[in-house]
Amino acid sequence: xxxxxxxxxxxxxxxxxxxxxxxxxxxxxxxxxxxxxxxxxxxxxxxxxxxxxxxxxxxxxxxxxxxxxxxxxxxxxxxxxxxxxxxxxxxxxxxxxxxxxxxxxxxxxxxxxxxxxxxx
Numbered sequence: 001x002x003x004x005x006x007x008x009x010x011x012x013x014x015x016x017x018x019x020x021x022x023x024x025x026x027x028x029x030x031x032x033x034x035x036x037x038x039x040x041x042x043x044x045x046x047x048x049x050x051x052x053x054x055x056x057x058x059x060x061x062x063x064x065x066x067x068x069x070x071x072x073x074x075x076x077x078x079x080x081x082x083x084x085x086x087x088x089x090x091x092x093x094x095x096x097x098x099x100x101x102x103x104x105x106x107x108x109x110x111x112x113x114x115x116x117x118x119x120x
Contacts, residue, residue, distance in 0.1 A: 001100045003111060011038035011097040012073035015066050025075035025099045033077040034105065038097035040116055043070045045084055045091045052083065073097075078105035085110060092116035 002008045013023040019035040020026065027036050039045070046057050046068060056074070059067035068074055073094065082105055084090040093114050102111070 002096050003098050003100050003103060003108060004095065005100065006096065008099060009094075009096045011075050011094060015068065015072055015074070017073065017075045019075065025097055027099055027101050034079065034101060035075045036078050036099035036102045037076045037081045037106070038094040039074055039076045039081065039091040040094065041068050041070060041072050041074055042089075042091050044089045046070070048084055048087060048089045049080065052080070054080065078102045082106055082110075085114065090114050 008024055008026060010023045011017050011025050016023055018024050018026065019028075019031040019033070025036045025038045027034060041056070049056050056068045059065060076091075078101070081090060085106070091114075093111055093116060095111060095115050098111065
């Protein structure tokens with residue numbers, strides 16, 4: 001379920017994301033990093049993440065990871081999102097694709113303040 005208590009929607013299939021690499025930010029006991037926040041990465045965030053020791057820019061062909069570019073959607077660890085939030089570089093969040101377990105680390109108010117919004 002997502003943060004609204006509704007069925008979780010797909011975050012991204014290109015690049016394929018999620019702890020289980022199924023496109024969704026679902027989680028389970030083996031997901032120690034809690035990869036539950038669906039974000040739209042920015043260059044600023046990618047540089048922050050690299051500085052924190054998680055280089056999401058560089059491709060890793062041996063893991064079939066193409067590397068991320070600004071605009072990609074990605075299932076981010078809830079704790080890393082919180083760190084980015086505190087550093088002022090949090091990417092926008094797709095709430096409908098963000099797993100409800102995220103709320104154990106990040107408040108709904110923080111998520112709403114960083115929600116990606118579309119105009120109708």
